[in-house]
Amino acid sequence: MTDGSDLVLERDIRGRLVLHRPGHPPVGVRPARLFPLSFPEGYIALLDHEEKEVAVVRDLAELDLASRQALLEELEHAYLMPQIQRIYAIEEEFGVLHWHVLTDRGERHFEMRGRDEVQPITPDRFLVRDIDGNRYEIADVRALDRWSQNLIHTHL
Amino acid sequence: MVEAFKEPLPDSLAERVPMLLDAGEEPRVVLSGDLDHHGRFGPPSWLVATDRRILVFTPDGKGAVPSANGAPAPGRWAWLRWLEGRRPRPPRVLDDPAVPPPASSYHLTHVLLSRAVEVKARESVGGGAVQVVFASEEEGDPPQRVDLIRFSRAHLLRFGDATQLIEKARREASGQQGDPVGWPAGPRKRSKARCERCGRVLPPGSETCPACVQKGRVLWRLLGYLRPYWKLSVLSLVASIGLTALALTPPYLMRILIDDVLIGHKSVSMLYWITAALGGTHLVRLVLGAGRDWLTSWLGQRIYFDLRTQLYRHIQKLSMGFFDQKQVGGVLSRISSDTGTLHYFLVGSAPNLLIHSLTVVGIAVGLLLMNWRLALVVLAPTPLLVVGTFWFGKRVHVVYRRYWRVLSNIHSLLVSTISGARVVKSFGQEHREVSRFEGRSLEFQGISLDAARLSIIYYPSMSLITVISSVLIWLIGGKQVLEGTLSLGMLTAFTSYMWQFYAPIGVLCEINNVLQQAATASERVFEVLDTEPDIRDSENAVYLSRIEGRVVFRDVCFSYDESGALEPLLKHINLEVAPGEMIGLVGASGSGKTTLINLLLRFYDPTAGEITLDGVDLRDIQIACLREQMAVVLQEPFLFRGTVAENIAYGRPEATRDEIIEAARAANAHDFVMKFPDGYDTDVGERGGRLSGGERQRISIARALLNNPRILILDEATASVDTETEKQIQEALERLMAGRTVFAIAHRLSTLRNATRLVVLDGGRIAEVGTHEELMAKEDGIYARLVKIQMEMAKSIAPPEERPAEEEEVALV
Structure with a gap:
């Protein structure tokens, strides 16, 4: 594993994410989170075009600002997990739950097949999967407004 | 052009698009995505593709997160929504329950296909994108990739298919050669995720929409199973009516006893008569009740048996594809749980519902006829009882759901830690396990108390309602008795009827649920019964009595789940195998070796292309013929419960003892079978569990030998045994292979040293062929x-x- 502090990431003119390391030629990489749920801000593996690990960023904080920006932008494309900020409604019909939520990426309706699709990460943090395999996160149930909390408690 | 890839454009774009195209240029793909370039939900983006270009329209909402339009603000309006309760839902559209309105202005990205070197769909966690790859400007530089349009997973497969279409057009236009990618053009059959009629999500592994189940029709079909026993059914119905009448008799006799015998005539002989009548009523009721119960049980069991056997017989006929789609667990649950639900309904709930309905109606009518004013006092709390039962049912349902979930969590924790005790102890984690268990038990305790609290509130409040009625009856009825407008006997009878009336109300509130469950279970069972096997003999399927063993794969493409894959698992396989050849299949796991074998065995049909045997398409050969002429030896041979001899003769039950022994000898199995105390009569146990892996393997070789197949398939036949056993098995296999066409899969390449040719598979393609x-x-x-x-x-x-x-x-x- 390479120490994160001497890694420099940048987006080249073609839009590729390129990794510069001392003593190595620059290489185009794609990021993969090693702990996408428990520690998304760190342990990000950088894979080259043959899917071989080139380096691991232990913590985003180790990178300089520009590198961090470039990496975050790339991560945003690779991991789509809207944060649920507010729940307007959860309605159940024949075991299918219909959700109407506000996420950090806008308003969304989705359907979920049964309660097993809600996976608790910690007692207050949940991962929600809809029927198409899209994932949504409730980062902290207690931080939601009371109406949303109430819906979660009645239905899950 | 395939219409599935053409969605109607919003008006503003429909006007704009033709102006951007050359004369005669037609859009071939028009699709909408639900994410903008920054991965935000909002008005749809649009992708329009022709043979020459791709146009992408992204809403230029100036980067604002779309507002929560029209959604009620939580908090302040919460009580309002609570009052509204569950409104009937409008019918759903197929893909997105609520598609945001189109944007007013768009940003346009324009790509000429001639500039691109590849167009493909890219899958990422939680979404995907259509990506265009442009040629690199400098030598040795990696090509530039641009995401044109982003979408959530709901749109992944549609875009995946459409992108292949675009890529094909691009290749044709540029005259570029190379391996064809992906599926043959055109949308493929999708396994159904939503109901075609109402757009609702279907339960997993089922194609039955619970909302669209026509309860009446399904239950009618279920009743159809009563037809062979219609005389007994009518008898049971008559007995039920009789029983209800008998149950209503004693209070009436009580009235006669008080009014006519004790107060009126004061006659001892009448007392004898009335007592005898009461005794007789009870006696007849007991006898008739027992008879009727036996009859309904018998009928229920009979239907259950008929249905279950029919289901099992039908499932045996279905092809491998069915077992994959529904998964073994799903199939098992249909046989046991769905038919179990039906059994419970037929034997328990249905007769009960019948009796209870008759009782309630009988009493209500009787009371109204006797004294309508008192009857109204008795009937008045009924709506309250019904509402109360529903209210309670809803809440109790929520609590019990949590109750069961926590209970099953505790159970699975127990199972994993107790069966994993070695690991727990060896890592010294006892404390952690204990505290985990404690935590869950505590949670369970909390929920149990919740449930208890609900019951404690519910039952007293329900009885309060009925108690008020009974108090009122005393008051009003007693007054009427004093005024002489009501007889004492009538009042007594009323009180008894009242209690008989309240009891079944709670049960009848469940009637909708019970019917719903029974209808859904029957529909699921009927759905299986109505499934036609995918793989079946075509009308003019031939029987080849003597197969040479020439196998040809011609441009075969295949994927198990046609809907779930962006690319086929097997891609354009072309291979000719001469009779008697031994083909070694080599490749990493997941490269498609076993899939190729599954197609050859015709467990599945190729999605595209054909496989021929002696020049005849597999689909035109009788399945029975294929099964006789092909034999498989698997890595984990599956033996059925039974004796060694029965297992060897599984494919040919009529084989003689001599033939069985001969096959066992050739398979190097005879020596060890001989040493068993029970010899060939040894019970192999569940799945052959009493034998070692190598022994099971040799028995399965004997089984294949006895069948004398023309084509032999070895799937990692020697992978899971030690070297010494492997040698013995290898010997047996060599005898088995002599003179037959053989397909052998092996990781240990030394086992393929006799192969005539080796076929190397890589990522579902044939990468290399040769000696x-x-x-x-x-x-x-x-x-x-x-x-x-x-x-x-x-x-x-x-x-x-x-x-x-x-x-x-x-x-x-």
Whole structure:
């Protein structure tokens, strides 16, 4: 594993994410989170075009600002997990739950097949999967407004 | 052009698009995505593709997160929504329950296909994008990739298919050659996720929409199973009506006793009569009740048996594809749980519902006839009881759901830690397990108390309602008795009827649920019964009495789940195999070896292309014929519960003892079978569990030998045994292979040393074909590399003194 502090990431003119390391030629990489749920801000593996690990960023904080920006932008494309900020409604019909939520990426309706699709990460943090395999996160149930909390408690 | 890839454009774009195209240029793909470039939900983006270009319209909402339009603000309006309760839902559209309105203005991205070197769909966690790859400007530079349009997973497969269409057009236009990618053009059959009628999500593994189940029709079909026993059914119905009448008799007799016998005539002989009548009523009721119960049980069991056998028989007929789609667990649950639900309904709930309804109606009518004013007092709390039961049912349902979930969590924790006790102890984690268990038990305790609290509130409040009625009856009825408008006997009878009336109300509130469950369970069972096997004999399927064993794969493409894959698992396989050839299939796991074999066995049909046997398409050969002429030896041979002899003769139950022994000898199985105390009559146990892996393997070889197949398939036949056993099995296999067409899959390449040709699969494609020597001659070939790795491993394992022999062995590869 390479120490994160001497890694420099940048987006080249073609839009590729390129990794510069001392003593190595620059290489185009794609990021993969090693702990996408428990520690998304760190342990990000950088894979080259043959899917071989080139380096691991232990913590985003180790990178300089520009590198961090470039990496975050790339991560945003690779991991789509809207944060649920507010729940307007959860309605159940024949075991299918219909959700109407506000996420950090806008308003969304989705359907979920049964309660097993809600996976608790910690007692207050949940991962929600809809029927198409899209994932949504409730980062902290207690931080939601009371109406949303109430819906979660009645239905899950 | 395929309409599935053409969605109607919003008006503003429909006007704009033709202006951007050349004369005669037609959009071939028009699709909408639900994410903008920053991955935000909002008004749809649009992708329009023609043979020449791709146009992408992204809403330029100036980067604002779309507002929560029209959604009620939580908090302040919460009580309002609560009051509204569950409104009936409008019918759903197929893909998105609420598609945001189109944007007012768009940003346009314009790509000429001639500039691109590839157009493909890219899948990422939680979404995907259509990506265009442009040629690199400088030599050795990686190509530039641009995401044109982003979408969530709901749109992934549609975009995946459409992108292949675009890529095909691009290749045709540029005259570019190369491996065709992906599926043959056109949308493929999708396994259904939503109901076609109402757009609702279907329950997993089922194609039955619970909302669209026509309860009446399904239950009517279920009743159809009563037809063979219609006389008994009518008898049971008559008995039920009789029983209800008898149950209503005693209070009436009580009235006669009080009014006519005790107060009126004061006659002892009448007292005898009335007492006898009461005794008689009870006696007849008991006898008739027992008879009726037996009858309904018998009928229920009979229907249950008929249905279950029919279901099992039908499932045996279905092809492998069915078992994959529904998964074994799903199939098992249909046989046991769905038919179980039906059994419970037929034997328990249905007769009960019948009796209860008759009782309630009978009493209500009787009371109204006797004294309508008092009757109203009795009937008045009924709506309250019904509402109360529903209210309670809803809440109790929520609590019990949590109750069961926590209970099953505790159970699975117990199972994993107790069966994993070795691991827990060896890592010294007892404390953690105890505290985990404690935590869950505590949670369980909380929920149990919640449930208890609900019951404690519910039952007293329900009885309060009925108690008020009974108090009122005393008051009003007693007054009427004093005024002389009501007889004492009538009042007594009223009180008894009242209690008989309240009891079934709670049960009848469940009637909708019970019918719903029964209807859904029957529909699911009927759905299986109505499934036609995918793989079945075509009308003019032939029986080949003597197969040569010439197998040809012609441009075969295949995927198990046609809907779930962006690309086929097997891609354009072309291979000709002469009779008597031994083909070794080599490749990493997941490269498609076993899938190829599954197609050859016709467990599945190719999605595209054809496989022929002696020049005849597999689909035109009777399945029975294929099964007789092909035999499989698997890595994990599956033996059925039964004796060794029965297992060897599984494919030919009429085989003689001599034939069985001969087959066992040839399979090197005779020697160990002989030593069993029960010899060939040894019970192999569940799945052959009482035998070792090598023994099971040799028995399965004997089973294949006895069938005398023309085509033999070895799927990792020697992978899971020790070296000594492997040698014995290898010997047996060589005898088995002689003179037959053989397809052998092996990771240990030395087992393929006799192969006529080796076929190397890589990512679902045939990468290399040739003899061992030919393939070894390719310096950077996949096969040559695999052999090298295995030789190095063999060297490092072999002890020094044995090394020369090992090397010789490997050199034979």
